[in-house]
Amino acid sequence: MKLPRNKRLVIGSVAALIVLLTTATLFLLNRADYRSHEGQAIYLEHCGQCHQEDGAGLGDLYPSILNSPYFAEQLNELPCLITRGIRGSIMVSDGSYNILMPPITTLDDQQIILLSDYLVQRWGNSHGFSISADSLPTSLTQCTP
Numbered sequence: 608m609k610l611p612r613n614k615r616l617v618i619g620s621v622a623a624l625i626v627l628l629t630t631a632t633l634f635l636l637n638r639a640d641y642r643s644h645e646g647q648a649i650y651l652e653h654c655g656q657c658h659q660e661d662g663a664g665l666g667d668l669y670p671s672i673l674n675s676p677y678f679a680e681q682l683n684e685l686p687c688l689i690t691r692g693i694r695g696s697i698m699v700s701d702g703s704y705n706i707l708m709p710p711i712t713t714l715d716d717q718q719i720i721l722l723s724d725y726l727v728q729r730w731g732n733s734h735g736f737s738i739s740a741d742s743l744p745t746s747l748t749q750c751t752p
């Protein structure tokens with residue numbers, strides 16, 4: 608049976624629309640996934656040996672970062688924390704620490720953004736905090752030596 612021309616047009620358009628939407632959805636899902644994977648790889652390479660894969664830290668040596676304010680309200684200080692490290696004592700949710708966190712100077716801006724996104728997504732309290740390429744240079748120039 609041959610369908611009338613206008614019906615074929617409708618069916619054709621609907622099919623094209625479905626293909627388009629599926630492709631767009633897959634592309635976006637893939638992109639989000641790709642970003643967090645890259646952030647996770649950066650975390651594991653540069654932070655994981657101390658703070659551990661699950662962020663729980665290592666006893667009295669390395670603090671847990673599970674409830675860190677640096678992934679929420681103090682997010683604008685995170686790029687400095689990463690690139691300058693921490694010297695001196697710091698109060699964290701599970702007590703106070705006074706152990707050197709070495710600076711990590713090999714990450715470029717894009718990697719700092721990917722890492723920050725990952726940290727906020729995984730351990731932040733999802734109040735919509737995020738670091739953008741625009742705000743990163745500002746926060747980096749505001750680092751105190």
Ligand code: HEC
Pocket residue numbers: 650653654655656657658668669670671672673674675676677688689693694695696697698699700703704705706707708709711726
């Ligand atoms: C060599 C071990 C080591 C590495 C590597 C390391 N840290 Fe740390 N980190 C520490 C120590 C030690 C402290 C506590 C600093 C202090 O006592 O002054 C700390 C503190 C922190 C804090 C503050 C904790 C809180 O609850 O507010 C954050 C956030 C943090 N680190 C994130 C990172 C990130 C992100 C990376 C990777 C880019 C990283 N650290 C790499 C050892 C490390």
